[in-house]
Amino acid sequence: MALLQIQGIEKRFGGLRAVDGASMDVHQGELLGLIGPNGSGKTTLLNVLSGHLPADAGSVSLDGKNVLGLNPTQLTRLGVLRMFQMTRVFNRMTAFDNLVVCGLALGLHEAQAYERAEQLLDELKLSHVMYLDAGQLSGGQRKLLEFGACFMVPPRVALLDEPFAAVHPIMKETMSEFIRRRNAAGQTFVLVSHDMPVVVDLCPRSVCMNAGKVLAEGNTQDVLQSPAVIEAYLGEESEERDHV
Numbered sequence: 001m002a003l004l005q006i007q008g009i010e011k012r013f014g015g016l017r018a019v020d021g022a023s024m025d026v027h028q029g030e031l032l033g034l035i036g037p038n039g040s041g042k043t044t045l046l047n048v049l050s051g052h053l054p055a056d057a058g059s060v061s062l063d064g065k066n067v068l069g070l071n072p073t074q075l076t077r078l079g080v081l082r083m084f085q086m087t088r089v090f091n092r093m094t095a096f097d098n099l100v101v102c103g104l105a106l107g108l109h110e111a112q113a114y115e116r117a118e119q120l121l122d123e124l125k126l127s128h129v130m131y132l133d134a135g136q137l138s139g140g141q142r143k144l145l146e147f148g149a150c151f152m153v154p155p156r157v158a159l160l161d162e163p164f165a166a167v168h169p170i171m172k173e174t175m176s177e178f179i180r181r182r183n184a185a186g187q188t189f190v191l192v193s194h195d196m197p198v199v200v201d202l203c204p205r206s207v208c209m210n211a212g213k214v215l216a217e218g219n220t221q222d223v224l225q226s227p228a229v230i231e232a233y234l235g236e237e238s239e240e241r242d243h244v
């Protein structure tokens with residue numbers, strides 16, 4: 001049985017079907033790419049999975065138990081953890097305290113939270129800025145920090161929304177390496193990204209969405225070469241040209 005079974009999810013905003021009957025499975029230990037042109041419904045689907053938006057229809061089960069309708073706090077406790085496209089950290093707290101607070105909120109004891117925060121900062125090459133306020137860090141460092149916060153208590157599934165956007169290539173490499181290492185150790189990920197070389201490199205399997213529906217899924221290379229997927233991305237490019 002899949003770790004996460006997503007069936008027939010629908011989410012409407014007024015007359016717009018942002019997610020239109022999307023179904024997919026996320027297997028234990030896999031690193032699944034979730035791709036698709038701008039506006040295809042990827043972020044909205046993640047928002048439904050993490051409890052930040054109610055769905056209009058469909059079902060989501062984790063380990064076979066229905067979790068649709070739970071709120072973000074309940075889902076976080078069950079191990080469904082979400083990293084946002086827009087970085088969300090406490091700017092007036094140090095990088096170290098940001099992680100410690102997150103660990104305490106997830107139920108760690110103080111000593112455990114300190115230890116894991118130090119380990120994660122080291123692993124993410126942020127030890128040299130650990131006592132700076134998060135507001136003093138670069139955008140990329142803040143993103144790495146938020147990313148690290150997701151792993152203070154390793155989740156059942158980490159939902160990452162564009163973690164590499166606007167991140168310096170060296171930090172991007174640090175993040176990719178972290179994802180690769182954790183995945184090799186059994187961590188399950190869903191990775192939303194427009195960075196195709198990284199998706200190809202990291203994700204053996206991908207799902208491509210378009211207009212709220214699943215357009216193709218399977219081996220990432222095959223998905224990217226599928227005529228329907230190429231057409232969907234070309235459609236996006238010609239729409240961009242029309243607006244210039």
Ligand SMILES: Nc1ncnc2c1ncn2[C@@H]1O[C@H](COP(=O)(O)OP(=O)(O)OP(=O)(O)O)[C@@H](O)[C@H]1O
Binds near residue numbers: 016018041042
């Ligand atoms: N809160 C909202 N209210 C109204 N429309 C919304 C809202 N959130 C998203 N949408 C619309 O829903 C559609 C899907 O958006 P979504 O952000 O899920 O796509 P996406 O695939 O994540 O896009 P991108 O790759 O650009 O981030 C878009 O047409 C978007 O404008």
